Amino acid sequence: PAPRPAPAAREVLAGVVASWREPGTRLGLWTHMGTQFSGTVFALLWGVPYLVAGQGFTAGEASALLTVLVGVGIAAGPLFGEFTARHPLRRSWLVIAVIGLTAATWTVVLAVPPPAPRWLLVALVVVLALGGPGSLIGFDYARTFNPGHRQGTAVGIVNIGGFSASLLVALAVGILLGLGPGGYTPEAFRLAWTVQYAVWAFALTGVLVARRRARRNLAAVGVHVPPLREALTRRHP
Numbered sequence: 001p002a003p004r005p006a007p008a009a010r011e012v013l014a015g016v017v018a019s020w021r022e023p024g025t026r027l028g029l030w031t032h033m034g035t036q037f038s039g040t041v042f043a044l045l046w047g048v049p050y051l052v053a054g055q056g057f058t059a060g061e062a063s064a065l066l067t068v069l070v071g072v073g074i075a076a077g078p079l080f081g082e083f084t085a086r087h088p089l090r091r092s093w094l095v096i097a098v099i100g101l102t103a104a105t106w107t108v109v110l111a112v113p114p115p116a117p118r119w120l121l122v123a124l125v126v127v128l129a130l131g132g133p134g135s136l137i138g139f140d141y142a143r144t145f146n147p148g149h150r151q152g153t154a155v156g157i158v159n160i161g162g163f164s165a166s167l168l169v170a171l172a173v174g175i176l177l178g179l180g181p182g183g184y185t186p187e188a189f190r191l192a193w194t195v196q197y198a199v200w201a202f203a204l205t206g207v208l209v210a211r212r213r214a215r216r217n218l219a220a221v222g223v224h225v226p227p228l229r230e231a232l233t234r235r236h237p
Contacts, residue, residue: 019154023217024145027210028158032138034099034203036162038196039128041170043069054189056115065125072129080133084140089225091137092211098134101127103200110193114186135162145214165199
């Protein structure tokens with residue numbers, strides 16, 4: 001068969017606008033943003049300097065913790081997938097749980113005068129690992145709320161969320177560390193990591209607003225979120 005002609009710029013723009021207008025796409029964007037950025041910033045840039053200069057780890061110990069982060073993320077993926085398959089109308093519960101648990105764990109770590117107990121930092125890394133599979137729920141929203149011909153565009157919009165937040169937070173942490181007179185000190189890291197709270201608040205607000213609008217649209221076509229008792233006993237094939 002003859003290859004399909006490339007879509008015109010107007011068609012591409014129309015697809016982007018239509019995808020953005022779908023509340024489920026925006027729900028996916030805020031999901032990806034709120035769950036992914038903290039672990040990404042930690043793993044790709046500031047985690048090792050923080051553990052070494054801010055918490056007294058050796059470089060080898062810090063590297064081992066990053067390995068734990070990857071391993072936990074791999075193990076958690078199928079569990080998250082099973083939950084979203086069984087409870088597709090309550091995926092946001094898992095999203096909110098990941099965001100809340102991540103913020104709460106960071107709060108405890110930052111509240112403890114450094115160096116924090118090793119077990120607490122291991123717990124932090126375990127929680128951060130959940131953000132990877134948690135962010136994939138955003139793509140599941142794009143898949144289920146958009147028709148097939150728009151899914152690529154919707155997924156692209158969702159993907160912006162976590163990586164744009166990661167870039168901004170990584171930059172903000174670096175700026176705050178650079179402003180301090182002592183460089184990479186434990187206290188400087190405690191202050192720098194607090195920039196995450198603004199992103200969590202922004203993303204969580206987006207999740208709640210987009211979820212309400214998405215559920216309103218579902219209700220208009222006869223799809224209602226079941227009572228909790230029914231949801232917990234339901235199993236989808």
